[in-house]
Amino acid sequence: MALAPKQPHGSWYAEAVAAVQKHRDDLWAADQRTWTERRKPIVEKLKKEIDRLEEKHEIAERKGSGADYWEFAAWVWSEWPPKTEGQCMAPIQSL
Numbered sequence: 630m631a632l633a634p635k636q637p638h639g640s641w642y643a644e645a646v647a648a649v650q651k652h653r654d655d656l657w658a659a660d661q662r663t664w665t666e667r668r669k670p671i672v673e674k675l676k677k678e679i680d681r682l683e684e685k686h687e688i689a690e691r692k693g694s695g696a697d698y699w700e701f702a703a704w705v706w707s708e709w710p711p712k713t714e715g716q717c718m719a720p721i722q723s724l
Contacts, residue, residue, distance in 0.1 A: 682705070685704055689701040
């Protein structure tokens with residue numbers, strides 16, 4: 630006695646699965662295009678900060694050690710501190 634139902638066989642099943650997957654992929658791509666368009670004004674507004682962030686991240690990636698990633702995290706923390714109530718500690722101080 631099998632615990633799982635038998636899957637259908639034949640080319641029709643493979644074609645149906647491929648068609649459903651293509652439909653899902655098309656929906657996902659359309660959704661991504663919509664969100665990209667909606668984000669565009671926000672990204673343009675924050676372009677300078679995004680460029681600085683990417684530049685610092687590339688420097689940390691080139692150096693490639695754990696300390697450099699902590700330094701990057703501390704820099705991000707100092708530039709854009711979390712918006713919380715009460716006190717919070719920077720990543721390096723909490724170790």
